[in-house]
Amino acid sequence: GIMLTYASYLKKESDLTGAGLVVGFANSSFEVLAGIGVFSALGFIAVANGQDVSEVAKGGIGLAFFAFPTIINQAPLGQLLGVLFFGSLVFAGLTSFISVLEVIIAAVQDKLRLRRAHATFLVGLPMMVASTLLFGTAAGLPMLDTMDNFVNMFGIVAVAFFSLLSIIVTGRLKELGEHLNETSSFKVGAIWKACIVVTTGVLAFMLYKEATKVLANGYEGYPEWFVNTFGWGMAIGLVIISFLLSRLPWKNLTQTQGEK
Numbered sequence: 001g002i003m004l005t006y007a008s009y010l011k012k013e014s015d016l017t018g019a020g021l022v023v024g025f026a027n028s029s030f031e032v033l034a035g036i037g038v039f040s041a042l043g044f045i046a047v048a049n050g051q052d053v054s055e056v057a058k059g060g061i062g063l064a065f066f067a068f069p070t071i072i073n074q075a076p077l078g079q080l081l082g083v084l085f086f087g088s089l090v091f092a093g094l095t096s097f098i099s100v101l102e103v104i105i106a107a108v109q110d111k112l113r114l115r116r117a118h119a120t121f122l123v124g125l126p127m128m129v130a131s132t133l134l135f136g137t138a139a140g141l142p143m144l145d146t147m148d149n150f151v152n153m154f155g156i157v158a159v160a161f162f163s164l165l166s167i168i169v170t171g172r173l174k175e176l177g178e179h180l181n182e183t184s185s186f187k188v189g190a191i192w193k194a195c196i197v198v199t200t201g202v203l204a205f206m207l208y209k210e211a212t213k214v215l216a217n218g219y220e221g222y223p224e225w226f227v228n229t230f231g232w233g234m235a236i237g238l239v240i241i242s243f244l245l246s247r248l249p250w251k252n253l254t255q256t257q258g259e260k
Contacts, residue, residue, distance in 0.1 A: 101123065106119075151234075161204060
């Protein structure tokens with residue numbers, strides 16, 4: 001959704017593959033460098049405490065709010081590093097929130113033919129109330145953890161898998177490659193097509209393994225009703241809501257449709 005929304009703002013002659021390579025390599029390079037530093041520090045803490053690395057902290061919330069503060073507290077200029085780290089975390093969260101919210105606002109704005117301010121208010125106010133009521137309680141952290149995991153694994157990964165699968169099954173892969181090569185500096189070919197096929201298979205395997213694991217063992221020891229409500233329930237609910245919204249008649253042309 002985010003990629004489709006922001007792609008609609010691009011010019012027709014935009015260098016798609018060049019921009020994609022820059023974003024992909026920049027993001028991956030930062031993650032590799034951050035991973036080296038983080039796991040080196042986690043390894044040091046594990047050895048100092050006589051624990052396994054897996055016992056020091058888990059990924060996600062535990063890593064950001066438990067492991068990192070411990071690392072920063074033991075580092076020189078810890079207070080300054082703490083301010084910089086959590087300031088960066090707030091900025092990253094805010095910009096990510098805006099990028100996600102933009103998808104819903106743009107869809108509502110186009111679908112219902114609303115002004116930008118009205119669409120923002122219509123989307124933002126219910127989300128603000130719901131997030132305050134849900135995440136402001138004692139169950140807020142487990143709830144956030146469950147929703148985050150199911151959105152990332154069964155939302156983003158599942159959408160990526162079915163998007164790739166639909167392109168392959170409908171035979172549009174060649175057409176898509178030709179479109180990319182028309183305006184892009186980096187030309188795609190057989191290697192790109194092979195990566196698409198391999199990635200689709202890998203995503204299918206990941207979805208199957210994670211789904212069977214959660215169905216058999218639950219998630220993080222949370223009660224079954226909790227996982228079914230805020231995990232599976234939310235994932236299925238988003239699909240149903242998306243389908244219902246897609247059935248609403250369009251009242252305004254999108255930017256891309258208006259250009260055609």
